[in-house]
Amino acid sequence: MNEFSSKIKKALDRAETIVFGANCTVNYSGRAETHLPKGERIIMIKGDRTLLVHQPHGNTPVNYMKENSVHDIIEKDGKIILKSQNMPLKEFIDIEIDNVSFISSAKMADGQKIQLTGNEKDMSDMIYTDPSVIETGLRPVSREEQTEFGFIDVLCHDKDNNLVVVECKRYKSDFSAVEQLKRYVKKIKKSKGIENVRGILASPAITANALTLLEENGFKHVSVEPPMRHDRFKKNQKSLGEF
Amino acid sequence: MNEFSSKIKKALDRAETIVFGANCTVNYSGRAETHLPKGERIIMIKGDRTLLVHQPHGNTPVNYMKENSVHDIIEKDGKIILKSQNMPLKEFIDIEIDNVSFISSAKMADGQKIQLTGNEKDMSDMIYTDPSVIETGLRPVSREEQTEFGFIDVLCHDKDNNLVVVECKRYKSDFSAVEQLKRYVKKIKKSKGIENVRGILASPAITANALTLLEENGFKHVSVEPPMRHDRFKKNQKSLGEF
DNA sequence: GGGGAGAGATGCCGC
DNA sequence: GCGGCATTTCTCCCC
Numbered sequence: 001m002n003e004f005s006s007k008i009k010k011a012l013d014r015a016e017t018i019v020f021g022a023n024c025t026v027n028y029s030g031r032a033e034t035h036l037p038k039g040e041r042i043i044m045i046k047g048d049r050t051l052l053v054h055q056p057h058g059n060t061p062v063n064y065m066k067e068n069s070v071h072d073i074i075e076k077d078g079k080i081i082l083k084s085q086n087m088p089l090k091e092f093i094d095i096e097i098d099n100v101s102f103i104s105s106a107k108m109a110d111g112q113k114i115q116l117t118g119n120e121k122d123m124s125d126m127i128y129t130d131p132s133v134i135e136t137g138l139r140p141v142s143r144e145e146q147t148e149f150g151f152i153d154v155l156c157h158d159k160d161n162n163l164v165v166v167e168c169k170r171y172k173s174d175f176s177a178v179e180q181l182k183r184y185v186k187k188i189k190k191s192k193g194i195e196n197v198r199g200i201l202a203s204p205a206i207t208a209n210a211l212t213l214l215e216e217n218g219f220k221h222v223s224v225e226p227p228m229r230h231d232r233f234k235k236n237q238k239s240l241g242e243f
Numbered sequence: 244m245n246e247f248s249s250k251i252k253k254a255l256d257r258a259e260t261i262v263f264g265a266n267c268t269v270n271y272s273g274r275a276e277t278h279l280p281k282g283e284r285i286i287m288i289k290g291d292r293t294l295l296v297h298q299p300h301g302n303t304p305v306n307y308m309k310e311n312s313v314h315d316i317i318e319k320d321g322k323i324i325l326k327s328q329n330m331p332l333k334e335f336i337d338i339e340i341d342n343v344s345f346i347s348s349a350k351m352a353d354g355q356k357i358q359l360t361g362n363e364k365d366m367s368d369m370i371y372t373d374p375s376v377i378e379t380g381l382r383p384v385s386r387e388e389q390t391e392f393g394f395i396d397v398l399c400h401d402k403d404n405n406l407v408v409v410e411c412k413r414y415k416s417d418f419s420a421v422e423q424l425k426r427y428v429k430k431i432k433k434s435k436g437i438e439n440v441r442g443i444l445a446s447p448a449i450t451a452n453a454l455t456l457l458e459e460n461g462f463k464h465v466s467v468e469p470p471m472r473h474d475r476f477k478k479n480q481k482s483l484g485e486f
Numbered sequence: 487g488g489g490g491a492g493a494g495a496t497g498c499c500g501c
Numbered sequence: 502g503c504g505g506c507a508t509t510t511c512t513c514c515c516c
Contacts, residue, residue, distance in 0.1 A: 017299045019262045019285060021349050031509040032361035032413075033471050039353035042262060044285065048300040056260045056351035057291040059309060060496060063357070064509080066302060091509075102347035106264050108299035110282035114306070118275035120492060151490070151515090170275075170492085174505075179422045180491085207504065228276055274494040303511060307494085334494080363507060394500095394505070413507085417490075423506085450489060 004100050005073045005080060011045075011105035012071055018045040020103035022095075026053055026063050030091030036062060038098065043082070045071055047108060051084050051093065065093055118228040123168040124153040126227045127202060131156050134166060134202055134222050152184050162196045163188060169203035170226040177201060178214045185219075247343050248316045248323060254288075254348035255314055261288040263346035265338075269296055269306050273334030279305060281341065286325070288314055290351060294327050294336065308336055361471040366411040367396040369470045370445060374399050377409060377445055377465050395427050405439045406431060412446035413469040420444060421457045428462075 004020075011018045020043055026036040036053075041062070044052040051065040069086040082095040124143055131138035137159030142152075154166040165188060167181040178201065185199045199219035206214070206221045214221055247263075254261045263286055269279040279296075284305070287295040294308040312329040325338040367386055374381035380402030385395075397409040408431060410424040421444065428442045442462035449457065449464045457464055 017264070017285060019264075019345075019347070021260070021262075021347065021351060028509070032359055032469070034360070034509075035358045037355045039355040040351040041353060042260060042287065042351070044297065046297070046299050046301070050300065050302055052297075052302075054287065054289070054295075055353045055355075056289050057293065057310065057353070058289070058497090059293055059295075059307060060510095064302060066509095067300065089509095101349040101351070102262075104262070104264065104345035104347050106344040108264060108283040108285070108344070110284060110298045110300070112280045112282040112298075114269075115278045116275055116494080117277070118494080171495090172503095175426065176419050176422070179419070183418065209504080226275070271494075277494075301512095303495095309496095359509080361509085414510090415488095419491095452489080 002075075002080070004097075004103060005075060007103055007105070008073045008082070012073075014107060015047050015049075016105040017047050017108045018103070018105040019043070021101040022097045023099040023101075024053075025096040025098075027094045028063050028092070030086075030089060034063060038096075040101070043095065053093075053095065063093060065091060118170070118226045120153075120168050120170045120226070123170055123202070123224065123226045124166075127166060127168065127224070128154050131166075133224060134200060135164075138164065152188075155188075158198065162198050163192070163194070164198045164200055166200045166202055168224070169201070171204065173201050173203040173206040173221070174210050175207075175213060177203065177206075178210050178217070178219070181214075181219060182217055185217075245318075245323070247340075247346060248318060250346055250348065251316045251325070255316075257350060258290050258292075259348040260290050260351045261346070261348040262286070264344040265340045266342040266344075267296075268339040268341075270337045271306050271335070273329075273332060277306060281339075283344070286338065296336075296338065306336060308334060361413070361469045363396075363411050363413045363469070366413055366445070366467065366469045367409075370409060370411065370467070371397050374409070376467060377443060378407075381407065395431075398431075401441065405441050406435070406437070407441045407443055409443045409445055411467070412444070414447065416444055416446040416449040416464070417453050418450075418456060420446065420449075421453050421460070421462070424457075424462060425460055428460075 023040050025038045028034040042054045048067040049069050050067045051069055052061040053063040055062050065084045065086055069084050071084045074081050080097045084093040127134055128140045128143040131140055138156045141155040141157055143154045152165055153168045156164040158164050165184050169177050181199045181201055185197050189197050201214060201221045202224040204225050266283050268281045271277040285297045291310040292312050293310045294312055295304040296306040298305050308327045308329055312327050314327045317324050323340045327336040370377055371383045371386040374383055381399045384398040384400055386397045395408055396411045399407040401407050408427045412420050424442045424444055428440050432440050444464045445467040447468050
């Protein structure tokens with residue numbers, strides 16, 4: 001049993017978070033199948049037994065196993081193989097390890113949750129609180145807490161008392177945003193037995209083709225930015241710690 | 244300048260891949276804004292200057308910066324702060340580092356690309372090669388290389404010489420898959436000036452509601468699994484290296 | 487556990 | 502760059 005193997009085994013037993021660099025070959029089988037020829041990667045095993053394989057470039061892991069996978073180091077024919085399996089998901093990874101450039105492990109704990117501002121819910125909050133940012137005369141009726149109609153972002157009455165479905169997107173709207181709005185308007189018409197239901201898509205922008213489809217359906221687009229405490233970093237780098 | 248700071252600076256200069264464990268606070272500003280209170284995390288900076296912050300649990304990074312971000316360690320008021328910025332994307336991260344449990348760095352290179360089997364393209368290849376897996380009498384007309392109609396997975400003629408649009412999904416089909424198929428059929432009808440265009444959704448499964456919408460439009464679903472060399476790992480664990 | 491939808495989605499390819 | 506779309510999408514929320 002070489003030093004690397006015993007370190008890994010000990011750290012796995014202790015549910016430590018493990019990171020190592022290695023020249024390795026990776027094979028995955030599960031929802032799909034992948035093969036990654038030999039190269040230098042960073043491998044991370046977390047305390048919850050998540051496995052990540054990262055190439056030394058790019059954002060996303062090249063291979064991974066979800067939490068509660070089972071990992072073991074075996075040595076066979078002079079080769080060291082990290083075998084990971086997740087039986088409930090029927091997923092398997094074998095990592096053949098040729099060379100280890102570094103290895104670290106530590107017991108780590110972190111119960112904190114990230115706090116995020118500027119998502120779609122913040123947008124619909126803003127619009128529900130003050131629908132005039134969308135159109136003058138709009139009055140809020142209900143929001144997200146799914147009505148009888150489903151997951152409709154914001155429901156309003158306009159100045160002529162028509163029902164208005166407002167669908168929010170924090171990013172540029174595409175076909176599927178328009179079709180989502182179509183489904184919701186259709187559902188409300190059917191559910192309420194009324195024909196006069198308007199649809200508004202609220203987002204920072206919309207693709208030309210989606211706009212065509214939107215207008216073919218008699219709906220309109222309104223340009224809205226997701227609410228953020230803009231430019232915190234640029235305006236005042238000193239205040240970074242003051243969240 | 245403490246030892247941690249100088250190690251990081253040196254490794255950044257050399258474009259090494261860096262991994263360290265630390266108790267830290269993370270603030271992000273860019274497309275949205277996030278705050279992550281103090282806790283133990285693994286931080287990775289890659290050779291392409293991607294930054295990842297991982298909590299000791301879960302699949303996805305809790306914060307990140309894309310490649311070509313600029314990183315620097317500064318010390319201020321006795322605090323060590325890793326500042327990352329990506330000016331083209333107007334994105335910023337500050338990581339206030341309280342305690343370092345380990346740090347490793349190494350020059351790493353990996354030009355290999357992952358080879359994947361069992362994706363949607365493999366499915367449409369299979370169906371184009373032998374459309375009888377979908378329906379007897381189908382003959383292939385064209386595939387993905389987007390025709391004048393757009394990105395249609397597979398186009399066939401059925402035994403009665405009707406045009407058939409086949410849309411493949413490797414996972415369970417939902418509303419948006421049905422609506423994609425609707426768009427394609429509509430586009431072809433308009434483009435060809437014909438009414439008799441059929442639509443088939445080929446996927447392992449479909450949600451009940453999506454099936455309703457599908458059938459309302461006169462289309463049908465066919466159950467197809469993405470092609471894989473099934474059960475490689477389960478059948479013969481010995482052959483793992485033989486890719 | 488499934489359904490539905492958002493995501494700081496990411497990544498790929500085409501134009 | 503934008504557009505359209507797949508992803509071993511992942512994640513969350515709700516039924």
